Structures are given as C-alpha cells and as structure tokens.
Amino acid sequence: MFDLFKSRKRERLRAEPFPDEWRRTIERNVPIVRRLPPQDRQELFGHVAVFLAEKHFDGAGGLELTDEIRVTIAAQACLLLLHRDTDYYPLLKSIIVYPSTYVVPGDQPLGGGLWEEGDDVMLGHTSHRLSAMVLAWDSTLHGARSMSDGENLVLHEFAHQLDFEAGDANGTPALGSNAQYASWARVLGAEYEALRRASEEGRPSVLDDYGAEDPAEFFAVATEAFFERAVELRAKHPALYEELRAFYEQDPAGWTTGEPT
Numbered sequence: 001m002f003d004l005f006k007s008r009k010r011e012r013l014r015a016e017p018f019p020d021e022w023r024r025t026i027e028r029n030v031p032i033v034r035r036l037p038p039q040d041r042q043e044l045f046g047h048v049a050v051f052l053a054e055k056h057f058d059g060a061g062g063l064e065l066t067d068e069i070r071v072t073i074a075a076q077a078c079l080l081l082l083h084r085d086t087d088y089y090p091l092l093k094s095i096i097v098y099p100s101t102y103v104v105p106g107d108q109p110l111g112g113g114l115w116e117e118g119d120d121v122m123l124g125h126t127s128h129r130l131s132a133m134v135l136a137w138d139s140t141l142h143g144a145r146s147m148s149d150g151e152n153l154v155l156h157e158f159a160h161q162l163d164f165e166a167g168d169a170n171g172t173p174a175l176g177s178n179a180q181y182a183s184w185a186r187v188l189g190a191e192y193e194a195l196r197r198a199s200e201e202g203r204p205s206v207l208d209d210y211g212a213e214d215p216a217e218f219f220a221v222a223t224e225a226f227f228e229r230a231v232e233l234r235a236k237h238p239a240l241y242e243e244l245r246a247f248y249e250q251d252p253a254g255w256t257t258g259e260p261t
C-alpha cells in the first residue's frame with residue numbers, strides 16, 4: 001500500500017513551500033486551523049499539498065472549480081489525518097462539487113411490488129462502492145466557517161471514508177489494537193444507544209440527532225462534534241471523547257480559542 005515511489009513523491013510534495021494564496025484561503029475559510037498548534041498547522045499544509053496532487057476534482061451543476069474550493073475541501077479533509085499513518089483516503093479518487101444542494105433521483109418502494117420515482121435533496125454524499133464523493137459548495141463553506149456548531153459536512157463525509165477503509169461501513173475505523181477495538185465497541189455502542197433514546201424522547205444532545213440513524217452515521221456525527229464542540233463533548237461524553245482522542249491522536253478540547261496569536 002505504501003510503496004516507495006509513492007511515499008517519496010509525497011515526501012517531496014510535503015517539503016515544497018506552501019503557496020501563500022492557499023494559506024490565506026485556509027485562514028479565511030477554515031478558521032479551525034488557526035486553533036491548531038503551529039507544528040500541526042505545518043503538518044496539515046503538507047497533507048493538503050499531497051491531497052490536492054492526488055485527488056481529482058470536478059465541478060458539476062455549472063460550478064466552476066477554483067483553488068479556493070479545492071483548498072477549502074482539502075484542509076478540512078486533512079484535519080482528520082494529522083498525527084496518524086495515512087494513505088490519504090486511498091478509496092477516494094474524485095470529488096464532485098455542486099454549487100448548492102443537488103437532487104438525486106431515487107426509487108422509493110411503496111410495497112406490493114410498486115415503486116415510485118423519488119428525488120432526494122442532498123448536501124453531500126459518499127459511498128462504500130463509489131470512489132467518489134459529492135459535496136455542495138455552499139454547505140461546505142458554511143460548515144468550514146462556522147467552527148463551533150458541530151456541523152461540518154466535509155468532516156462528516158471524510159469520517160465515512162475512514163470507516164470504509166476498514167471494510168464494512170459500520171462506524172468502526174481501523175484501530176490500533178484488540179483492546180482499542182473492544183473499548184471502541186463498548187463505548188460507541190453505549191453512546192449510540194443513548195443517542196437513539198435521547199432522539200426518540202426529544203432530548204437535546206451535543207451530538208446531532210442524525211447520528212441516531214445507524215452506527216456509521218454515529219461515528220461521522222461524533223467526529224463533527226469532536227472537532228467543533230470538543231469542550232462540551234469532553235464534559236458530557238468523556239468516554240466517547242477519549243475513544244475519539246485515541247483514534248484521531250488529537251485533543252481539540254485543549255486547543256486555543258482560535259483568536260489570532
């Protein structure tokens with residue numbers, strides 16, 4: 001997987017000077033990066049350079065792709081890769097960006113063998129079998145710029161990619177040891193059930209309701225909260241926070257407030 005030629009090329013890309021224009025785009029559009037320790041910021045820039053060299057981007061629905069769009073997506077995607085051995089989302093080849101929400105034609109079963117053509121309005125999507133991800137640019141930008149609301153489309157979709165890399169989309173990414181798998185299953189299983197109950201009873205949670213859909217959505221939603229509502233997540237769900245901290249090898253609750261330094 002990590003062949004020598006590829007890893008040397010990546011090393012070269014990471015060592016190249018990071019374009020000022022890209023840095024300014026990240027500062028403007030992805031303010032969470034300002035909260036990272038300086039060495040993490042450098043690591044992130046290196047990952048962004050590799051990501052942009054390896055992934056194919058396509059504009060759809062009349063969207064003209066710009067470096068701003070590519071860099072804004074890459075910076076968020078690469079936040080999930082810091083500190084870990086990474087193969088840069090190996091299952092994902094291309095990212096298709098729409099200007100806004102887009103409609104996906106779908107078939108809805110009505111029972112009794114009848115089907116109705118239906119349309120789903122989508123903000124973003126990625127799937128286990130496609131090597132593509134679809135994102136709506138307006139939601140991407142909104143999610144990136146509001147860094148404390150626990151909603152971030154790009155972090156959500158890329159968390160799904162990490163899940164897929166480990167095989168089934170079941171809410172468990174590749175972990176380091178059997179002990180880590182055991183505690184992940186115990187903690188995330190219990191937290192998922194708790195969110196389902198809270199959602200049924202209409203009780204608010206740090207975690208978005210959507211995480212009650214299934215364990216894969218739970219992991220994606222928990223990832224959004226981990227990076228964007230870290231202090232609250234750590235206070236209200238300490239065991240969950242700890243599992244995510246161990247997996248991501250990052251501690252966002254300890255980051256600065258993001259004020260310019």
Ligand SMILES: [Zn+2]
Pocket residue numbers: 156160216217220
């Ligand atoms: Zn999802």
